[in-house]
Amino acid sequence: TRSTRPQRMLKAVQKNGTKGNPESVISAIDYFCKHSEWAMNVGDEKGSILDSVVTEVNPSTVLELGTYCGYSTVRIARLLSPGTKLITLEFNPVNAAVARQIIAYAGLQDKVILVEGSSGDLIPQMKERFGIMTFDFIFLDHWKDRYLPDIKLFEECGLLRKGSVLLADNVICPGTPEYLEYVRNSPRYESKYYPAHLEYTKVEDGLEKSVFLG
Numbered sequence: 001t002r003s004t005r006p007q008r009m010l011k012a013v014q015k016n017g018t019k020g021n022p023e024s025v026i027s028a029i030d031y032f033c034k035h036s037e038w039a040m041n042v043g044d045e046k047g048s049i050l051d052s053v054v055t056e057v058n059p060s061t062v063l064e065l066g067t068y069c070g071y072s073t074v075r076i077a078r079l080l081s082p083g084t085k086l087i088t089l090e091f092n093p094v095n096a097a098v099a100r101q102i103i104a105y106a107g108l109q110d111k112v113i114l115v116e117g118s119s120g121d122l123i124p125q126m127k128e129r130f131g132i133m134t135f136d137f138i139f140l141d142h143w144k145d146r147y148l149p150d151i152k153l154f155e156e157c158g159l160l161r162k163g164s165v166l167l168a169d170n171v172i173c174p175g176t177p178e179y180l181e182y183v184r185n186s187p188r189y190e191s192k193y194y195p196a197h198l199e200y201t202k203v204e205d206g207l208e209k210s211v212f213l214g
């Protein structure tokens with residue numbers, strides 16, 4: 001059967017990237033998306049904002065919702081301190097298989113735990129399966145209608161601590177209005193909006209950073 005877009009992206013990474021070099025993998029994916037086929041990676045503009053927040057937080061425990069092809073996984077993992085691992089959840093097994101190969105090509109496989117499944121099922125398993133107490137940093141980049149139920153799930157499961165940072169992609173496009181309303185009006189979060197654009201386009205989008213106040 002015809003290849004998928006993520007599989008074609010992987011081929012582009014293997015052709016244009018340098019094995020073991022995360023920066024070259026990031027550049028190869030951005031080039032593919034700008035010159036061959038658009039794909040829903042966080043992209044270079046929002047990716048730079050992601051980089052700055054990860055660097056500022058310097059997290060010891062990290063969760064990413066929505067691996068897709070592993071672009072943001074590579075962006076985050078390349079910035080983590082030695083010995084720190086990130087857990088990333090992907091719903092689609094075909095995409096997860098591509099992401100594993102892209103993450104490995106970047107040489108970051110030892111810093112990443114990729115789990116296939118849905119956030120609603122997996123979030124309540126974090127403590128028992130991965131020995132997590134709380135997350136220092138969470139990147140929300142999965143199904144947009146799951147952002148709100150999942151932040152409530154984080155609270156209910158005791159996975160947030162005073163100072164936990166949640167960074168959400170696509171809060172304008174495709175949009176997460178209920179999530180935005182919640183974090184911006186809840187006294188338990190301090191939120192800040194970072195304006196940008198939908199990856200590889202001129203369409204307005206942005207990231208919302210929310211700090212849990214306990």
Ligand SMILES: Cc1cc(-c2n[nH]c(CCNC(=O)c3cc(-c4ccc(F)cc4)cc(O)c3O)n2)ccn1
Nearest residue numbers: 040066067068089090091117118119141142143174
């Ligand atoms: C429930 C659950 C789900 C997951 C899960 N795994 N993988 C994902 C990917 C989700 N991402 C997106 O849908 C997405 C879409 C666009 C977009 C598309 C089309 C347009 F026209 C404009 C914008 C842009 C983006 O930046 C996105 O991130 N979710 C993992 C675990 N549990």
Ligand SMILES: [Mg+2]
Nearest residue numbers: 042141169170
């Ligand atoms: Mg996104």
